[in-house]
Amino acid sequence: MTRIPAAERRAALIDAALRVVSRHGLAQATTRAIVAEAGMSLASFHYAFASRDELVDELITTVVGREQQAVLPDLIPGQTLHEIVEAGLLRYFEHLRSDPEHEQAMLELTQYALRSPERHPLAAAQYAKYIELAARSLELGAEIAGASWTVPVERVARVLVAFTDGLTLTWLVDRDDDAARAVAAAAADALTRMADTR
Amino acid sequence: MTRIPAAERRAALIDAALRVVSRHGLAQATTRAIVAEAGMSLASFHYAFASRDELVDELITTVVGREQQAVLPDLIPGQTLHEIVEAGLLRYFEHLRSDPEHEQAMLELTQYALRSPERHPLAAAQYAKYIELAARSLELGAEIAGASWTVPVERVARVLVAFTDGLTLTWLVDRDDDAARAVAAAAADALTRMADTR
DNA sequence: GTCTATACACCGATAGAC
DNA sequence: GTCTATCGGTGTATAGAC
Structure with missing residues (x-):
């Protein structure tokens, strides 16, 4: 095997880990399963990461933040706010239908983070990002529709995230x-x- | 240790398992941890259950169906339907606040069931029960409030369950x-x- | 039936050759 | 740096004494 920069190796392992978690669940995402998916030897794992926990932490913080833009609706002028919001939700639903295992993996990672006090903030930070993104979309939607939120938009966004979950x-x-x-x-x-x- | 009927021993192990899952998560609910919680020896586990999976399956089917009545609102005549529904949701929320680990355990058990094709029906059956119970509550609430659902009540109940989750x-x-x-x-x-x- | 002791598989992590 | 081989620990499950 040729020499690969550590950062690249970490990224490859993160990707492989996400695939394994999506397919078989977090419990089955052992270091052995992950390196097999990445086509590496077992020892390379601990060359890139100090521990399995370190990889899982990075998996939570980096991967969850990737495809957040999937929820953004098409913002077509002339639509009502209701149409825009519903279209955004339906777009998310189509995303869920197209890759259910991925969303299931996200849920598992969140629940895993909730189980240890030192990891709980990771989950909270991710949800804060979700809410922030949702708030921006809701602001944009209201602007296009010529409407205005009568409740702080972050609060509306928090409700949206709950409904989506x-x-x-x-x-x-x-x-x-x-x-x-x-x-x-x-x-x-x-x-x-x-x-x-x- | 005195002689204990198998059924009783199974029930004790189920209870112990739920406590362990609530406190430390499903991944930590090993046979050793469960028998320690139940005050039994390791061998008694496999006298009562053929395997750990068998216990987890029974945990999902039996325990989830226990305290379903927690969501039922106080049905006070004179309240509007909106008040009744919101009171029911808030009652559930207080239940969640009083024992968050239990609800977290339920979520973990559901997600575990989703991970294997042969267990998926267990989760589906439980949610069907949830929806049925919610539907009955919604019917009762509408009756008290003198209102009537314009959408099939099972569909309303399905939405209620989603919002609750x-x-x-x-x-x-x-x-x-x-x-x-x-x-x-x-x-x-x-x-x-x-x-x-x- | 109930226990202690143990078999066996697999886990994360590392030693040491190259 | 990258591999193979292996360590120590823990998991589920069972054998066998009582």
Whole structure:
């Protein structure tokens, strides 16, 4: 095997780890399974990371922050705020349907972080980012629709994130597409009522 | 140790397992940890259960179905449907606040079940029970308030369960009580709009 | 039936040859 | 730096004494 910079090796292992977690769950993401997925030897793992925990921590902080833009709706002028919000939720749902294992992996990583006091802040920081991104999208949506939020937008965003999590978890369990779309519609209703839609 | 019927021993191990999962997570709920919690020897475990998986399966099917009544609101005549629904959600939230580890354990068990095809139906069956219970509560609430659901009540219940899950997960992460209550209020809004409130 | 002692697999992590 | 080989520890499960 040729020589590979440490940073690159770390990135490759992170990618491999995410694939393993998505496919088989965090419990099955052993160092051996991860290096096999990455096509490396076992010893290279501890050359790049001090421990498995170090990799999992980095997995939580880096990977969760990647494809956040998937939730951004198409912002088409002329749409009502309700239409914009619902379209954003449905776009997220299509993302979930296209790669359910990935969202399941995210949930597992979050729950893992919640289990140890020193890792809990990692999960909290990620959710803070989610809320921030959601808030920006909601602001943009209101601007396009000519509406304005009557509740602090961060609070609206927090509700949106909660609704999204609930949609995800229940759909992962029952795979009921129609029910999930009903959740999206109800959520759009609730959120739009937090705005003055002019 | 005195002789104990197998059924009783199974029940004691199930209880002990739930306590261990709540305190330390499913990954830490090893056979050794469970029998230590139950005050038994390691061999008694495999006298009562063929395998650890068998215990976890029973944990999912039995324990999840126990305290479902916690969500039932006080049904006070004279309240509006919105008040009844929101009170039910807030009652659930107080239950969550009083024993967050238990709800976290439930989430972990659900996610574990989702990871293997043969266990997925266990999670689906539990959620079906949740939805059924929620539907009955919603019917009762509408009756008391003199309202009627304009959407099939099972569909309303499915949305309620999704909102509850989202409230749970986000609160477990950020422990923001006010934000959780805002989610409950928004959810009550969305649900009430699925009814003709007279 | 219930225990202690143990088998066996697999885990994270490291030693040491190259 | 990168590998193979291995260590120490812990997991599930079982054998065998009582």
